Amino acid sequence: MTTADISDDDVEKQFQVLDSEARSGGYHLNPDLEFTKKLVHGLLVNESRYGYPACPCRLSRSIKAEDLDIICPCNYRDPDLDQYGACYCALYVSDAILSKKKSLIPVPDRRPPRSERNSRKTIHTISSGSLSYPVWRCRVCGYLCAREEAPLVCPVCKAKKERFERFM
């Protein structure tokens, strides 16, 4: 699929999906609809190019294993929302931005540069032999659950199973 194959209708539908997922998890899409829909278009372009919706504001090399942290919503969204009131692309914004109590400022990229990414630290698993279930953590939003396997989709931020890590 090329950029030209993505219609306004596709963008509108995906916008509605993301908007309702955002609301259900307590997140907000940027109220600047023109800007936001361009990003949604970018996500659809990336999904068709790479097979996953890589962040529209970061360069993907089409290697999923290396891009897991920047599949939208990326691992950096929540800390950026806390610190700057918006994710790096400003697809998602905080309550304060939404209610115009704060204005958007440029967000520096929290993703480590290429040279440091390979040594990406995995979290330190607390070993607790006494637990009856392993505990899984969503890398996107921090949701924790104790069950044999991570859920297929995070109930809070809708990230897929592959974004979970063993926490305990």
Place this chain on the structure above:
Amino acid sequence: MKMEHVDGRDAGKVVLFALSTCGWCGKTKGLLKELGIAFDFVYVDLLPPEEMDNAIATIEKYNPAGSFPTLLIDDKNVIIGFREEEIRGAFGK
């Protein structure tokens, strides 16, 4: 690396490294057009792999994070991200 040229007032060598999908890149390009200066730009995500590698290496020289948009003025001044005031300031507006 093939760049696209936008005509306008000569304000030195102005090169914008952007992604075709990125909102802030679009805003930066729009601002340069609004300021009416001549510039070259390249959508790095649309380059063939080898040229993409060269582009990334160039960007990282000026912006180690390798992020977009990266605006390079006269091969020395760099403005990272859509920093409207800074961009206007660099072109005296």
